[in-house]
Amino acid sequence: xxxxxxxxxxxxxxxxxxxxxxxxxxxxxxxxxxxxxxxxxxxxxxxxxxxxxxxxxxxxxxxxxxxxxxxxxxxxxxxxxxxxxxxxxxxxxxxxxxxxxxxxxxxxxxxxxxxxxxxxxxxxxxxxxxxxxxxxxxxxxxxxxxxxxxxxxxxxxxxxxxxxxxxxxxxxxxxxxxxxxxxxxxxxxxxxxxxxxxxxxxxxxxxxxxxxxxxxxxxxxxxxxxxxxxxxxxxxxxxxxxxxxxxxxxxxxxxxxxxxxxxxxxxxxxxxxxxxxxxxxxxxxxxxxxxxxxxxxxxxxxxxxxxxxxxxxxxxxxxxxxxxxxxxxxxxxxxxxxxxxxxxxxxxxxxxxxxxxxxxxxxxxx
Amino acid sequence: xxxxxxxxxxxxxxxxxxxxxxxxxxxxxxxxxxxxxxxxxxxxxxxxxxxxxxxxxxxxxxxxxxxxxxxxxxxxxxxxxxxxxxxxxxxxxxxxxxxxxxxxxxxxxxxxxxxxxxxxxxxxxxxxxxxxxxxxxxx
Numbered sequence: 437x438x439x440x441x442x443x444x445x446x447x448x449x450x451x452x453x454x455x456x457x458x459x460x461x462x463x464x465x466x467x468x469x470x471x472x473x474x475x476x477x478x479x480x481x482x483x484x485x486x487x488x489x490x491x492x493x494x495x496x497x498x499x500x501x502x503x504x505x506x507x508x509x510x511x512x513x514x515x516x517x518x519x520x521x522x523x524x525x526x527x528x529x530x531x532x533x534x535x536x537x538x539x540x541x542x543x544x545x546x547x548x549x550x551x552x553x554x555x556x557x558x559x560x561x562x563x564x565x566x567x568x569x570x571x572x573x574x575x576x577x578x579x580x581x582x583x584x585x586x587x588x589x590x591x592x593x594x595x596x597x598x599x600x601x602x603x604x605x606x607x608x609x610x611x612x613x614x615x616x617x618x619x620x621x622x623x624x625x626x627x628x629x630x631x632x633x634x635x636x637x638x639x640x641x642x643x644x645x646x647x648x649x650x651x652x653x654x655x656x657x658x659x660x661x662x663x664x665x666x667x668x669x670x671x672x673x674x675x676x677x678x679x680x681x682x683x684x685x686x687x688x689x690x691x692x693x694x695x696x697x698x699x700x701x702x703x704x705x706x707x708x709x710x711x712x713x714x715x716x717x718x719x720x721x722x723x724x725x726x727x728x729x730x731x732x733x734x735x736x737x738x739x740x741x742x743x744x745x746x747x748x749x750x751x752x753x754x755x756x757x758x759x760x761x762x763x764x765x766x767x768x769x770x771x772x773x774x775x776x777x778x779x780x781x782x783x784x785x786x787x788x789x790x791x792x793x794x795x796x797x798x799x800x801x802x
Numbered sequence: 803x804x805x806x807x808x809x810x811x812x813x814x815x816x817x818x819x820x821x822x823x824x825x826x827x828x829x830x831x832x833x834x835x836x837x838x839x840x841x842x843x844x845x846x847x848x849x850x851x852x853x854x855x856x857x858x859x860x861x862x863x864x865x866x867x868x869x870x871x872x873x874x875x876x877x878x879x880x881x882x883x884x885x886x887x888x889x890x891x892x893x894x895x896x897x898x899x900x901x902x903x904x905x906x907x908x909x910x911x912x913x914x915x916x917x918x919x920x921x922x923x924x925x926x927x928x929x930x931x932x933x934x935x936x937x938x939x940x941x
Contacts, residue, residue: 494859497893561813568822575834582836582907588893596898597836624812627805 440465445783449478453556453787456797460790464783472778472786474771479801487761492518492592492728495761500586502765503799506545508537508577509741511590513763516671517748518592518728521735529718530594531673536607536710537580537589539703543614544573545742546696546703553693553791554625557634562625569617572610579603592728594721599714608711611704618700626697635690639777639789642687649773652766653744654695655793659687665740672739676713679705689792696794729756743767743794767799835937838892839911842935843883843928847904850878854896854905862886863896883925887913897939909934 448459457478463471483502487495492514499510512534519526526534551566574584579600581589589596625631641649643659656663664681666674682698684691730752738747744766751760770793777789824831833839850867863885867878897906908931915921923931 490859491857493895494857497859497891497895501891565816571822578837579834580836582834582838582894583892586891586893588895596894600834600836620812620815623808625809628809629805632805 442470447786449475454790454797455552455795456800458795458797458800460786462778462783462786467783469778469781469783469786472775474774476768476771476797476800479797481802483802484761484763487758489757491756492730492758495758496590497586497588499763500588501798502763502802503741503743503746503767503796504585505548505796506538506541506742507585507587508534508541508589509739509746511587512538512672513737513739513741513746513748515590515592516739517735517737517750518730520737521730521733521750521752522592522728524593524722524724526594526672526722527719528673529598529715530720530722532710532714533580533595533599533720534590535672535674535677536604536707536714537577537587537595539706539710540573540577540607542703542742543700543707544570544577546700547573549696549794550621550625550693553794554631556787556791557631559625559631562621565617565621565624569614572613576603576607576610579606591721591724593724594719598720604711604714607707611708611711614704615701618697621697626694632690634785634788635693635792636688637686638689638785639692639781639792640686640688641773641777645773645776646687649776650769651744651773652769653740653742653794654682654692654699655744655770655773657681657683658691658695660685665738665745669738671737674706677706677709679703689788692792692794727756729754730758738764741766743796743799744770763802765799765802767795767797768802771795771800833909833911833934835909837907837909837911837936838894839908839934840887840892840913840923840931841885841897841905841928842908842931843925844904844906845880845883845925845929847902848880848883849902849904850880851901853899853901857895857899859893859895860889860891862888862890880925883928885923885928887921887923888918897936903939906939907936908932909936 443464445462445464448454449457459475461473462469483498499514500507502510547566547570551563554562578584581587643661646656646659660683662681662683667681679702682695684694732754734751736749738745746766747764749762750758753759855863855865865883866881868881870879
């Protein structure tokens with residue numbers, strides 16, 4: 437008789453493939469994972485609690501640091517929440533700038549995911565290609581907002597800066613270039629046999645599971661559920677653009693991969709249309725009181741960030757600081773399905789499954 | 803065609819592409835005018851209104867004022883002005899609220915130092931930080 441024994445294995449918190457300070461306590465039987473317990477909180481900064489002592493404008497730079505890969509959507513969600521509660525009408529030009537910034541950021545975010553996900557499998561060159569294109573987007577956003585990652589670009593009622601001269605043209609030029617590069621990405625990775633073997637049928641879940649675990653974003657759409665807040669609950673000016681909601685049917689790591697790459701194409705469509713329709717002149721800031729006081733009451737808004745639905749709840753007692761603020765952070769919710777996915781899997785699939793969830797630890801820990 | 807050969811073709815195609823990296827420490831990195839680097843402070847412009855210290859999300863700005871030396875003139879002038887770059891997040895809100903543009907951003911981003919004490923920048927240091935100053939400060 438062979439005697440087997442369970443072993444406890446610690447993955448992280450300093451592990452390159454966890455993309456941050458994320459720790460997994462694994463109980464393994466040979467190579468099979470019996471139980472996986474995620475341990476989070478290493479990057480917890482208490483954004484929600486800090487926000488209670490800050491004015492609304494002061495909270496915006498803190499939201500940059502939650503999902504630091506796509507900070508524009510985070511900027512937007514808090515501004516959108518305050519604007520909705522105060523009933524502020526944002527000028528058209530500002531809305532276009534916001535959409536352009538958010539979609540560019542979504543492309544950059546998916547590119548970073550693409551590069552690092554393939555890197556997890558041991559392929560180094562896709563990361564370099566992804567970063568080459570991401571750098572162009574970061575440069576564009578740097579010209580617009582003055583920062584490369586923590587943009588702090590949006591304000592309640594509009595945006596901080598108007599587009600610099602020639603910026604819209606540069607964005608419009610970027611779209612065909614990126615489309616060309618995307619083809620190369622598919623050549624480089626999508627058809628690769630090793631990659632296909634490592635992702636197809638891995639980390640599979642059903643529609644019901646996805647809904648029960650309140651997954652959102654590509655993690656939800658990979659199971660075939662057509663749900664994208666940009667289409668289903670249009671905010672900002674998303675109803676003016678023609679784009680598709682990308683879905684795949686299989687619910688495995690490969691369909692999540694396909695979803696994200698196809699979403700880049702859809703985002704490029706939006707960017708192209710927004711750059712075309714961009715108003716020639718107009719204000720970039722609505723008339724907003726100098727000290728922003730949200731009327732007494734509660735409010736909740738949600739938008740489609742690159743990782744899923746990000747929501748912002750504000751309970752206000754009429755002061756210049758919120759009484760309570762809560763962010764529904766998609767990475768945190770998406771991560772919850774991980775122990776279920778890992779159970780019974782081979783340990784060599786661990787990183788492929790974790791990577792496909794696409795978490796940002798700043799957002800998981802808040 | 804086999805999947806991996808396609809990938810190899812893409813790699814080979816990229817061999818002849820122009821390089822995209824910078825020789826960074828040897829060559830300065832080109833940055834846009836709006837870039838948010840370490841602040842430059844103009845003591846003569848400051849009216850000690852305290853708005854920058856109030857808006858700062860991390861409370862990293864400490865300032866004190868003193869009476870104007872010329873008794874005929876009203877108001878205060880700046881006495882000390884410190885920014886703690888251990889906690890400054892370069893969010894740009896201080897320059898946004900400054901009514902006289904006494905504090906502006908520069909393109910200097912190299913903040914690494916050998917000790918934590920050196921990250922406390924005082925009025926003199928911030929006044930002398932006058933390279934690559936942002937040209938257009940307000941939208």
